[in-house]
Amino acid sequence: MSTLEIKDLHVTVETEQGTKEILRGVTLSIASGETHAIMGPNGSGKSTLAYSIAGHPKYTVTGGTVTLDGEDVLAMSVDERARAGLFLAMQYPVEVPGVTVSNFLRTAKTAVTGEAPKLRHWVKDVKDAMGHLRMDPAFADRNVNEGFSGGEKKRHEILQMELLEPKMAILDETDSGLDVDALRIVSEGVNRAKERTGAGVLLITHYTRILRYVKPDFVHVFVDGRVAEEGGPELAERLEAEGYDRFHPVNVEA
Amino acid sequence: MSLLTPQRPSEGAHTHSGATMVPDASRAERTASFEVADFPVPHGREEEWRFTPVDRLGAFFRDEPTGACLQWEESLPEGVTLSTLSVPQWRDLGVPAPQDRAAAAAAAHSGGVALVDVPAEAELAEPVRIRLTGTEQDLVHGHLTVRVGRFARATVVIEHAGVADYSEVLTVLAGDGSHVTLVTVQEWDDASHHLGQHDVVVGRDATVRHIAVTLGGGVVRLNTNTSYTGPGGSFEGLGVYFADAGQHLEHRLFVDHEAPHCRSNVEYKGALQGETARTVWVGDVLIRASAEGTDTYELNRNLILSDGARADSVPNLEIETGEIEGAGHASATGRFDDEQLFYLQARGIPEDEARRLVVRGFFAGVVARIGVPEVQEHLMAVIERELAGGGE
Numbered sequence: 001m002s003t004l005e006i007k008d009l010h011v012t013v014e015t016e017q018g019t020k021e022i023l024r025g026v027t028l029s030i031a032s033g034e035t036h037a038i039m040g041p042n043g044s045g046k047s048t049l050a051y052s053i054a055g056h057p058k059y060t061v062t063g064g065t066v067t068l069d070g071e072d073v074l075a076m077s078v079d080e081r082a083r084a085g086l087f088l089a090m091q092y093p094v095e096v097p098g099v100t101v102s103n104f105l106r107t108a109k110t111a112v113t114g115e116a117p118k119l120r121h122w123v124k125d126v127k128d129a130m131g132h133l134r135m136d137p138a139f140a141d142r143n144v145n146e147g148f149s150g151g152e153k154k155r156h157e158i159l160q161m162e163l164l165e166p167k168m169a170i171l172d173e174t175d176s177g178l179d180v181d182a183l184r185i186v187s188e189g190v191n192r193a194k195e196r197t198g199a200g201v202l203l204i205t206h207y208t209r210i211l212r213y214v215k216p217d218f219v220h221v222f223v224d225g226r227v228a229e230e231g232g233p234e235l236a237e238r239l240e241a242e243g244y245d246r247f248h249p250v251n252v253e254a
Numbered sequence: 255m256s257l258l259t260p261q262r263p264s265e266g267a268h269t270h271s272g273a274t275m276v277p278d279a280s281r282a283e284r285t286a287s288f289e290v291a292d293f294p295v296p297h298g299r300e301e302e303w304r305f306t307p308v309d310r311l312g313a314f315f316r317d318e319p320t321g322a323c324l325q326w327e328e329s330l331p332e333g334v335t336l337s338t339l340s341v342p343q344w345r346d347l348g349v350p351a352p353q354d355r356a357a358a359a360a361a362a363h364s365g366g367v368a369l370v371d372v373p374a375e376a377e378l379a380e381p382v383r384i385r386l387t388g389t390e391q392d393l394v395h396g397h398l399t400v401r402v403g404r405f406a407r408a409t410v411v412i413e414h415a416g417v418a419d420y421s422e423v424l425t426v427l428a429g430d431g432s433h434v435t436l437v438t439v440q441e442w443d444d445a446s447h448h449l450g451q452h453d454v455v456v457g458r459d460a461t462v463r464h465i466a467v468t469l470g471g472g473v474v475r476l477n478t479n480t481s482y483t484g485p486g487g488s489f490e491g492l493g494v495y496f497a498d499a500g501q502h503l504e505h506r507l508f509v510d511h512e513a514p515h516c517r518s519n520v521e522y523k524g525a526l527q528g529e530t531a532r533t534v535w536v537g538d539v540l541i542r543a544s545a546e547g548t549d550t551y552e553l554n555r556n557l558i559l560s561d562g563a564r565a566d567s568v569p570n571l572e573i574e575t576g577e578i579e580g581a582g583h584a585s586a587t588g589r590f591d592d593e594q595l596f597y598l599q600a601r602g603i604p605e606d607e608a609r610r611l612v613v614r615g616f617f618a619g620v621v622a623r624i625g626v627p628e629v630q631e632h633l634m635a636v637i638e639r640e641l642a643g644g645g646e
Contacts, residue, residue: 054600057592082602094597098615107611108601143615160601 002069002085002167004030004053004200010063011045011052022048024225025064030168030200037211037236038204040222041244046204047091049222050172054088055081068168083112085167087199089157089174096144101156102126104144105163112164129162133189151182158189161199169193170202175210187213208240223247281508281538281572286351290317290362293355302354305534305566306475307502313393314356314421314449319363322392324418329383333376334408339367344399349425350453350479357451357477360421364397370410374403374429381409381437381626388418388446396422400436404429404457409626413439414448415470422450426464430457430484436464437629441636442471444500450476456516458484465624466522468495468503469636475504475534482513485547491520492623493535494633496640497563499528506536507552511545520552523620525613527640529562535585537569541578549579556587557616559609610641 011023022045030036040046052059053066055078066073068084076084096104105126110116117125130139133155145153154174161169171190175183187210194201203214211219211233219235220227221244228247229235284302285292295315296303330336339347344367352358370382388394402408406429414420420442428434440448448471456462468474480489495503509518524533537552556565569583590612598608617637624630 054596056596077605078596078599079602079604079608082600088600090597090600094591094593096594096597096612096615098618099611104598104601104611107603107607108598111602111604111607164601 002032002200004086004168004202005065005067006053007066008064009049009052009061009066011048012060012062013048013058021062022059022225023052026226028202028220028227030202032167032198032200033194034218035194035201035203035214035216036218036220037216038202038220038222039206039208039236039239041247042206044222045225046222047172050088050170050202050204053081053086053170054078079111082166087161087164087166087169089154089161089169089171091173091176093145093153093157095146097146099144100141101144102140105160108160109163125163129159132162132192133159134185135159150177151179154178154182154186155189158186158193162189162193165193165197166199168200168202170204172204173206174203175205175207183210184213190214208236211236221247281540281570282510282542284353286353287358288345288351288361290355290358293358295355302506306504307473310473311356311447311449313419314447315359316393317359317362319365320393320395321365322390322394324386324388324394324396324420325416327385327387329380330370331378331380331382333373334378334382335371337369337371339369339399341367343367344397347399347401347427349399349427350455350481352423352451353477353479354451356421356449357423360395360397360423360451364395364423367397367399370398370400372400372402372406372408374406376403376406376408378406378408381411383411383413385413385415388414388416388420388442391417391419391445393419393421396420398422399425399427400434401427402429402432402434405431407433409435409437411437411439411626411629413441415441415443416446417443418446418448420446420448420450422448424450424452426452426454426462428455428457428460428462430459432457432460434460434462435626436462437624437626438464438466438476439629440466440468440471440474442474444470444472446471447473448475452476452478454478454480454489456480456482456487456489459486461488461490463490463492463625465626465629466491466493466495466505467629467633468493468505469640471503472500473502475502475506477506477508480507480509480518482511482516485513485515487513487516489516489518491518491522492620493522493524494617494620495522495524495533496637497524497526497531497533498640499530502532502534504534506534506538508538509540509550511539511541511548511550514545515547516545517548518550518552521620521623522554523556523617524565525557525559525616525637526563526565527559529560531563532565534566535568537583538572539570539581539583540572541574541581543574546575546577547579548581550581552583554585555616557613558587558589559613610638613637613641
């Protein structure tokens with residue numbers, strides 16, 4: 001049983017106009033086996049939360065705490081966070097030319113578990129996971145994210161979630177840019193990984209569509225860098241019907 | 255586009271005609287002569303010397319023999335012979351003339367030309383290996399010719415190591431229908447300087463691969479010139495270099511397409527690590543009016559691993575006929591990508607290992623194209639060592 005605790009998190013980013021505060025006191029607690037959906041309009045700070053937890057150097061934490069089972073996540077380097085059990089499925093996965101998917105996956109698995117996976121089991125695990133995600137076996141020989149379609153990139157992210165078996169998975173708009181079939185396949189992958197490993201999931205999304213496939217236990221609405229409203233799955237249904245408009249006071253800048 | 259450090263915006267910009275200094279009207283008009291006196295001592299502002307630290311290279315421009323030589327070790331597969339030619343005999347082979355003062359001095363004063371002869375139709379199972387080692391900092395004029403007979407297949411690996419000031423002229427004469435791979439490896443000590451002119455003469459329907467691997471040396475500058483004696487010839491120029499602090503590694507290629515229906519393909523990749531690490535790549539291609547059906551492409555990529563390093567990359571393409579298959583070039587110089595690093599680290603991979611993965615990945619494609627396993631393995635091992643050393 002693991003818990004990811006985010007308390008009063010404040011995060012800034014440097015822009016051409018100077019330092020800008022994006023997160024203004026976010027408090028969230030995610031336990032193993034729970035699925036939390038974070039929804040909100042563009043620019044509300046959803047992705048900033050994801051990248052700040054993962055430790056992207058662009059973001060500066062100016063206040064608050066993030067702990068995983070009591071350990072101070074903010075004191076860890078990016079790779080230490082991953083080895084501690086955090087996983088971030090990225091909205092825009094990066095190309096790594098010359099590094100094959102199979103080499104990358106094996107290197108990552110070795111790093112996360114601290115020892116090289118037993119070859120026979122590993123090859124089978126990778127093959128099975130790729131099969132579930134309807135990925136061509138030839139995919140393993142391609143360079144990481146190089147020339148991947150949008151859907152292939154997202155499947156590759158979820159493939160990593162399945163194989164690296166994190167305690168907490170943050171999925172940053174994994175649904176964006178997917179057609180219905182791809183969305184279903186990717187969602188099944190998330191559910192499978194969750195069921196098998198009991199991971200907690202923080203699902204960041206702009207749309208309610210993915211929530212039909214990955215059922216949230218909790219829904220948090222993000223507006224202007226903090227949680228504006230919280231509730232159960234019924235809140236997502238309400239957002240589906242009403243949109244985010246009621247969270248925008250009329251006199252607020254666009 | 256290629257220029258990395260912004261201080262001198264006029265230099266290294268992407269030009270199609272070498273425009274920033276006083277350009278040659280055409281690359282073809284540059285002086286070529288066996289007479290040292292035909293080349294004035296360069297001062298460093300000439301188009302072909304503008305990137306080179308000529309002040310460190312004074313000895314190379316003296317018009318006199320030195321008598322010094324490198325230590326030779328060679329391994330010759332059966333049928334391959336090594337002999338010595340006089341300079342007049344060498345010129346009678348119809349070789350291209352030197353194109354700068356250092357090459358002219360090396361050709362004139364070497365005291366004899368080492369000729370490696372691969373007989374016609376020979377198929378060498380093993381590479382010809384020549385290892386040249388410098389033991390003191392004297393200027394050495396080195397003069398080699400590799401002659402491969404018609405329809406022969408040969409791989410020649412020339413390695414350079416030790417301490418020397420080495421001024422070299424290397425001529426590769428690839429007979430009609432031959433397949434030749436020449437690998438030149440520069441792993442000099444840091445104090446060494448090496449200026450080389452490599453002339454590759456591609457016979458009718460011959461395929462020649464010239465591969466430069468430059469890892470060690472204070473200043474290394476290789477000019478590789480390719481010409482074709484008949485149609486159907488193919489040239490592949492591959493290069494891998496890794497510059498540390500204080501190193502100046504320069505590769506210049508000139509592919510002169512005069513015969514029709516010939517191909518050339520150039521790919522050079524370099525990494526720079528450490529303050530004052532410096533690389534230069536200049537790729538000139540000339541497609542003359544007679545060279546119909548030419549197909550040419552050149553590519554240079556540089557990966558800057560730390561602040562203070564500088565890479566110049568200048569591709570030039572001159573085209574005098576429209577009747578060609580294709581002509582193109584690409585050049586890019588980039589910093590180590592922090593987003594790649596973040597992505598790999600976010601998967602638990604520690605930073606130093608992530609950097610190694612990215613750099614190995616950067617070189618993987620071109621190294622795989624070398625096709626000489628012993629060279630590939632050695633090269634990747636050296637790159638790993640360079641990365642582990644952090645630029646020291």
